[in-house]
Amino acid sequence: MATLERKQILVEMPGRDRLTATPVASGWTVEVIGCAEITRLVESLKTAHGEDLTRWDLPEGDGHSALLVRELILRARGEWVYPYQDLELCHCRSVPTEVVDQAILSGAHTCEKVSRRTSASTACGTCRPEVQKILDYRLKTRAS
Ligand code: FES
Ligand SMILES: [Zn+2]
Numbered sequence: 001m002a003t004l005e006r007k008q009i010l011v012e013m014p015g016r017d018r019l020t021a022t023p024v025a026s027g028w029t030v031e032v033i034g035c036a037e038i039t040r041l042v043e044s045l046k047t048a049h050g051e052d053l054t055r056w057d058l059p060e061g062d063g064h065s066a067l068l069v070r071e072l073i074l075r076a077r078g079e080w081v082y083p084y085q086d087l088e089l090c091h092c093r094s095v096p097t098e099v100v101d102q103a104i105l106s107g108a109h110t111c112e113k114v115s116r117r118t119s120a121s122t123a124c125g126t127c128r129p130e131v132q133k134i135l136d137y138r139l140k141t142r143a144s
Contacts, residue, residue: 011072019072027052038065083133092123
């Protein structure tokens with residue numbers, strides 16, 4: 001039987017919160033370094049569902065902790081399908097995708113706010129639908 005290769009997963013807001021999931025025989029070992037909110041969220045999920053990340057409920061809400069933990073769970077399940085693959089998102093302003101993503105994590109939840117913080121989509125506007133796709137994906141907080 002083919003086994004799914006499981007690699008260590010890292011999800012973070014650099015300098016703030018960092019989640020690492022390391023595969024072990026019984027599931028995953030999840031380590032969290034970060035604020036009280038994300039630490040509490042991870043601890044409550046561990047208490048409720050044990051170390052097997054793939055059984056954790058996707059957290060609701062659009063705060064940074066919920067968004068980061070959601071990414072971690074979906075990555076562990078092999079269900080993380082980020083909607084934009086290139087490193088650079090806005091070519092007019094040379095804005096990397098990562099910069100846009102981090103802005104969304106830290107609370108820029110509309111295209112306008114992302115533009116204000118990162119200057120993405122402030123010239124030709126061609127990249128705006130891509131910003132919206134990332135917003136929709138990150139903020140889709142319902143399970144499934
Ligand atoms: S590609 Fe982003 S504004 Fe032109
Ligand atoms: Zn935090």
